[in-house]
């Protein structure tokens with residue numbers, strides 16, 4: 114297809130229709146000659162709908178086939194539609210939420226899951242996925258923590274790039290490749306007070322060092338699309354932030370793919386108080402370099418006037434449309450508008466056995482064992498287990514679970530029953546809904562009685578699906594009072610109790626962690642959560658997951674993250690009661706569970722890290738190595754994540770107390786030991802100095818090879 118010739122043949126209205134995106138229901142409501150409902154509310158005509166460029170939210174292959182065929186009959190230029198969707202952690206087969214996938218520290222399984230999601234999406238007709246979300250997250254209150262891989266920019270960059278490759282394949286030409294869209298540009302995760310959509314305000318230093326790198330990594334990995342964010346950043350809404358999109362993303366980073374707004378965020382610039390009307394929204398956004406507006410119609414309604422008034426140049430429009438057409442071309446849509454869409458393949462692959470197995474493995478790898486005082490694993494010969502709690506008998510797919518249906522997901526009780534067909538597995542699920550307190554004593558009594566009668570208890574607690582995700586921030590990220598009460602009663606009735614948490618964010622467990630002997634989180638594990646839970650509980654698979662967001666004692670510590678600054682008055686130690694230092698009088702400074710933390714059914718002994726040389730010469734291209742020997746000191750095989758951290762002790766801008774610069778995931782048999790060697794080079798010590806240059810400054814550094822961000826002994830290195 115000669116997209117330049119095609120562009121030339123298009124009218125302005127047709128171009129603007131390419132630049133506007135509506136939900137499938139809007140397109141349907143405008144399909145008839147008599148435009149109705151949502152399309153009419155947006156002021157769209159049948160001509161706008163006929164020339165539409167893309168849509169979001171389609172469900173099945175059948176729907177896509179029908180819509181694409183109908184569209185091609187009506188569109189004067191016969192340009193196929195792009196079908197976009199949020200396939201955040203699986204299309205129909207749901208794997209754990211990204212925060213859980215982050216906890217795997219396993220790029221291979223993250224990649225495999227994204228390939229699976231791409232395949233199910235592609236056969237169901239999706240061509241663009243609004244994922245990965247690489248927003249850095251530091252505040253446990255924010256509902257969208259679940260969509261991120263955590264609080265570290267370096268780690269999110271790696272994972273974001275892996276996800277882009279997983280969706281897009283090598284070149285987008287593969288049958289099951291779909292385009293990825295990195296979001297939300299930029300700094301959406303820094304919403305003040307952890308409240309979704311709230312303003313963000315930050316220094317350049319923090320922005321460049323922590324918030325920008327993961328978007329950049331996705332761009333460098335070849336992501337096809339970027340979505341701007343809802344928030345205002347330092348006073349300018351990102352939907353109309355010309356510096357952000359034009360200068361930084363397109364100019365400095367050279368991104369030439371499609372930029373799309375977030376849902377209705379053009380109009381929302383009026384609420385922000387940045388512009389007065391939708392005409393100004395269109396002007397700001399198009400001049401800012403945003404190609405597609407999602408779920409609003411400012412381009413369609415105002416562009417002609419803006420061009421006539423000389424406020425927007427026609428070339429701006431052409432450039433935007435060209436980028437959209439180029440994406441369609443790359444996806445091969447002009448030759449094959451339906452691409453992989455197929456009712457037969459949809460039935461064959463969605464929720465197929467192979468995909469369910471992968472989802473189960475991912476849920477197993479994502480789970481993090483937080484505490485275990487001799488309760489887990491359960492014996493294979495156990496005769497009876499009481500599964501208790503609001504989430505005992507339901508599937509737990511989590512927010513953004515696309516076409517996933519919790520009815521198709523395995524609950525904990527079903528998982529255990531399938532794993533242990535001869536044991537008696539009772540279920541007391543209704544004792545609290547997690548929202549109200551347990552004044553319903555009958556149910557509490559039932560739970561206590563069930564706990565007494567069983568050999569062991571699995572208490573399924575945490576958050577309902579809708580307590581995290583978009584718009585779902587929480588001011589108190591602890592367990593609800595009813596669940597805490599349940600823990601106390603049930604553990605009193607049966608001390609062999611393990612608490613299985615479902616959560617879309619770090620929970621503040623400071624006030625309950627001593628009330629039960631074992632806690633682990635499975636996040637929102639997806640389709641195979643219950644089967645994964647059974648395998649973990651029985652020790653058929655080990656716990657390998659490690660946190661990528663700190664778990665606080667108390668919500669008042671938020672935002673809490675490991676790579677903080679030292680301050681001028683650091684607290685001398687966790688137990689110190691010294692005054693006039695940076696501390697809380699009623700809570701530790703440290704998190705309850707740090708970044709990188711995760712227990713196993715075995716134990717690992719980390720030896721003393723050894724550095725190959727104590728100095729590194731700046732500009733020499735030299736490398737040093739940091740080696741540490743790790744031994745499995747327990748009785749079962751297990752996996753640990755050896756983490757490399759650095760600290761720049763004195764710099765022209767103060768530096769974090771630790772920064773992750775590498776990791777290696779190793780599996781050791783009982784008694785086995787292995788030496789892990791990290792290569793350390795100047796680049797790893799670099800940061801954006803006051804001059805704006807990325808460089809390493811000479812001076813002293815500390816290095817750690819440790820099992821989490823709070824452990825290990827530092828080894829000194831000097832950059833000379």
Ligand code: BGC
Nearest residue numbers: 169199243296297375376583
């Ligand atoms: C969300 C985006 C999402 C879009 C389309 C918005 O509300 O912020 O992350 O991609 O909706 O569903």
